[in-house]
Amino acid sequence: MSRKGKLLLGIFISITILSVLATIYKGLVGEDFLVITDVTTE
Amino acid sequence: MSLLTCTDATADFLGVFTLSVAPNLLFYSYIPISALTILLTSFVLFRDRFSARSKLLFLLALFLATFLINEIILWTAVPAGLIYVSWSLSMLWRVGIYVTTLALIYVFTERHYPPFWVALLSALLLAPIVIFLPTELNVTGINISDCVGVNGPLWYYLYLLEGLCVLGLLFLSVRTFTSYVKDPSSDPAGLRYLLSGSFLLLLFVFASELAGEFSGIYEFNLLGPIGMLSFVTILSYMIVRYQSFNMKLIASQALVLFIITLNASEFFYIVGYENILISATTLILISVAGFFLIRSVKREIKQREEIQKLANNLTRANERLKQLDQLKSEFVSIASHQLRSPLAAVLGYASMLKEGSYGKLPTKALEAAMRIEESARLMASTVEDYLNVSQIEAGHMKYIFSDFSLREQALHVTDDLRPLALKQNILLLFRTKLESNGMIHADKGKTEQILHNLINNSIKYTTQGTITVILRDNPTIKRLYLDVIDTGIGMSQETLDSIFDKFERGSNANSANIHGTGLGLFTALKLAEAMGGTVTAHSEGEGKGSRFTLELPLIS
Numbered sequence: 001m002s003r004k005g006k007l008l009l010g011i012f013i014s015i016t017i018l019s020v021l022a023t024i025y026k027g028l029v030g031e032d033f034l035v036i037t038d039v040t041t042e
Numbered sequence: 043m044s045l046l047t048c049t050d051a052t053a054d055f056l057g058v059f060t061l062s063v064a065p066n067l068l069f070y071s072y073i074p075i076s077a078l079t080i081l082l083t084s085f086v087l088f089r090d091r092f093s094a095r096s097k098l099l100f101l102l103a104l105f106l107a108t109f110l111i112n113e114i115i116l117w118t119a120v121p122a123g124l125i126y127v128s129w130s131l132s133m134l135w136r137v138g139i140y141v142t143t144l145a146l147i148y149v150f151t152e153r154h155y156p157p158f159w160v161a162l163l164s165a166l167l168l169a170p171i172v173i174f175l176p177t178e179l180n181v182t183g184i185n186i187s188d189c190v191g192v193n194g195p196l197w198y199y200l201y202l203l204e205g206l207c208v209l210g211l212l213f214l215s216v217r218t219f220t221s222y223v224k225d226p227s228s229d230p231a232g233l234r235y236l237l238s239g240s241f242l243l244l245l246f247v248f249a250s251e252l253a254g255e256f257s258g259i260y261e262f263n264l265l266g267p268i269g270m271l272s273f274v275t276i277l278s279y280m281i282v283r284y285q286s287f288n289m290k291l292i293a294s295q296a297l298v299l300f301i302i303t304l305n306a307s308e309f310f311y312i313v314g315y316e317n318i319l320i321s322a323t324t325l326i327l328i329s330v331a332g333f334f335l336i337r338s339v340k341r342e343i344k345q346r347e348e349i350q351k352l353a354n355n356l357t358r359a360n361e362r363l364k365q366l367d368q369l370k371s372e373f374v375s376i377a378s379h380q381l382r383s384p385l386a387a388v389l390g391y392a393s394m395l396k397e398g399s400y401g402k403l404p405t406k407a408l409e410a411a412m413r414i415e416e417s418a419r420l421m422a423s424t425v426e427d428y429l430n431v432s433q434i435e436a437g438h439m440k441y442i443f444s445d446f447s448l449r450e451q452a453l454h455v456t457d458d459l460r461p462l463a464l465k466q467n468i469l470l471l472f473r474t475k476l477e478s479n480g481m482i483h484a485d486k487g488k489t490e491q492i493l494h495n496l497i498n499n500s501i502k503y504t505t506q507g508t509i510t511v512i513l514r515d516n517p518t519i520k521r522l523y524l525d526v527i528d529t530g531i532g533m534s535q536e537t538l539d540s541i542f543d544k545f546e547r548g549s550n551a552n553s554a555n556i557h558g559t560g561l562g563l564f565t566a567l568k569l570a571e572a573m574g575g576t577v578t579a580h581s582e583g584e585g586k587g588s589r590f591t592l593e594l595p596l597i598s
Contacts, residue, residue, distance in 0.1 A: 001155050002158060004158050005155065005158055008158075008161055008162060008165055009161075012168070012172070015169075015172050015173070016134070019172050019173065019175040019176060020131060020134065022175070022176040023127055023131060023175055023176040024127050026126070026127075026176050027124070027126040027127035027130065028123045028127060031046070031123055033122075033123075033126045033181070033183055033184060034178070034182060034183025034184070034192075035046055035183060035184055035186055036185040036186070036187075036192060037186060037187055
C-alpha cells in the first residue's frame with residue numbers, strides 16, 4: 001500500500017473511531033436520543 | 043446507563059439482557075458462525091504470511107463477527123441506550139462487510155490493492171455513513187414499546203452503497219469470465235467459480251437483509267450470516283488450497299468446534315434439569331468423539347504427507363533415470379557412428395585379401411581373412427542394430443514413404459536369405475494368398491529391414507524343418523499380413539510376453555548358442571508402428587515353433 005493510501009486509511013479510521021465513541025457516549029452516557037413510545041412508528 | 047428499558051421485556055441475564063424473546067436460531071447460527079469465521083481466518087492469516095488477501099479476509103471476519111455480536115445485543119438487550127448504540131453501529135459493520143468483500147475480491151483477481159483514486163472515491167462514498175453515524179439521520183429514536191430503532195434517511199444511502207458493492211462484484215465476475223472465454227489459461231485456479239459463488243452469496247445476504255428490513259420480519263436477517271460463513275469458508279479454502287493438507291485438519295477441527303458450540307448454545311434457552319442433563323451428556327460425548335476424530339485425521343494427514351514425500355522422491359528419481367537413458371542413447375549413437383567407418387575398412391580389406399587383390403594367399407591365411415570378414419560383418423550388423431535403436435528412441439529415425447508392392451519385396455528378401463537357411467538345412471518357402479495387388483504406402487528400406495529381421499530371426503531359432511513366409515490380405519479392413527511360420531524352438535508364454543522388449547531374447551537362446559543382440563524384434567515392432575502397422579508373435583509353446591506376423595495398412 002502506498003504512503004498516500006496509508007494516510008487516507010489512517011484519517012478514515014480516526015474519524016470512524018471518533019464517530020463510534022460519540023455514538024456510545026450519546027447512547028449510554030448522555031442518553032441524548034429520542035425515545036418513542038408509540039407502537040406504530042415504522 | 044439509561045434506566046429507560048424496553049417495556050416488552052424483562053432483563054433475566056446479567057441485568058441487561060433477556061434470553062427469552064430471542065429466537066433459538068440466533069444462538070444456533072450467530073455464535074458458531076462468529077467463532078468459526080474468526081478461527082478460520084486467523085489460521086489463514088498465519089498460513090498465508092499476512093498477505094494482502096489474508097489480512098482483508100481477517101478484517102471481513104472481524105466485521106462479520108462484530109456485526110453478529112451486535113445483532114445478538116439488539117435481539118437480547120433491554121436498556122434503550124444499549125439498543126440505540128447497537129442499532130446505530132450496525133450500519134457501520136454492515137457497510138464494512140460489503141466494502142471489505144469487494145476489496146477482497148479485487149485483491150484476489152488483480153493480486154494487488156486498488157489504486158489510490160479508487161480508495162479515495164470509496165472513502166468519499168463512505169464518509170456520510172461515518173460522519174452521520176451519531177446523528178438522527180442514522181437512528182431517529184428508539185421505540186421502547188417493542189425495542190426497535192427507527193431508521194433515518196441514512197439507511198437508504200446504506201442500501202444504495204450495498205447495492206453498488208453487489209454491482210461492483212458483478213462487474214469483476216463478468217470481467218473475469220470474459221477474459222476466461224477469450225483465453226482459458228487466464229484462470230487456472232478456477233477463480234470464475236469463486237467469483238460467481240461470492241456474487242450469489244453476497245446477493246443472498248443483501249436480499250435477506252432487505253427482506254427483513256422491509257417486511258419487518260427480522261428472522262429473515264438470521265439467514266444472511268449462513269451465506270457469509272460459506273463465503274468465508276470458500277475464500278479460506280482458496281487461499282490455502284495449494285499449500286498444505288493441514289486444511290483438512292483445520293476443517294475437521296472447525297466442524298467439531300461448530301458442533302460443540304451448537305450444542306453449547308442450547309444452554310442459553312433450555313429449561314429443566316432433565317434437559318440440561320441430556321444436553322450436558324451429549325456435549326461430553328460429542329467432545330470425546332470429536333477428539334478421536336481429530337486425532338485420526340491428524341494421523342491420516344501425516345501418512346498422506348509421507349506418501350506425498352515418497353511420490354516426490356520417486357518422480358525425481360524417474361526424471362533422473364530418463365535423463366540417464368537419454369544420455370545412454372546419445373552415447374550409443376555416437377559410439378556406433380564411430381565404429382561404422384573402421385568396420386567398413388576392415389570388411390573391405392578382408393574382402394580384397396580374400397579375392398586375391400594383394401596376390402594369392404596361402405590356404406591358412408585365406409581362412410583367416412574369411413574369418414575376419416565374417417566377424418566384421420557380424421559386428422557391423424550389431425552396430426547397425428544399436429544405431430537403429432538409439433535413433434528410434436531419440437525420435438531421429440527418418441521415414442521416406444512411397445507406394446510399392448510388398449509381395450515383390452518379400453519375395454526378394456526370402457530369395458536373399460534362402461542360401462543362409464539352406465546352409466542350416468532349413469527349407470524356406472514363400473506363399474501368397476492375396477485378394478488385392480498387395481500395394482502398401484510405407485518406407486521401402488525400413489520394410490525390408492523388418493522382413494529381414496523377422497525371417498533371419500526364424501532362421502536363427504530353427505534347427506530343422508521349414509520356414510514358411512505367407513503374404514495374405516483383408517481388403518475389407520484394408521490390412522496386409524505377412525506371416526513367418528517356423529518349426530523352430532518355439533516360446534513359452536513368459537517369453538512371448540517380453541519378446542518385443544529391448545535386449546530380450548528367447549529363454550533358450552544362450553544355451554542354444556544363438557548369436558544376437560535382442561534388438562531385432564524390438565526394432566521391427568517400432569518401425570512397423572511408425573508406419574501404421576504392428577508385429578505380433580505367437581507360439582504354442584517351447585519346441586512347437588513360432589509365428590511372427592507383420593501387419594501393415596493396405597492401399598486400395
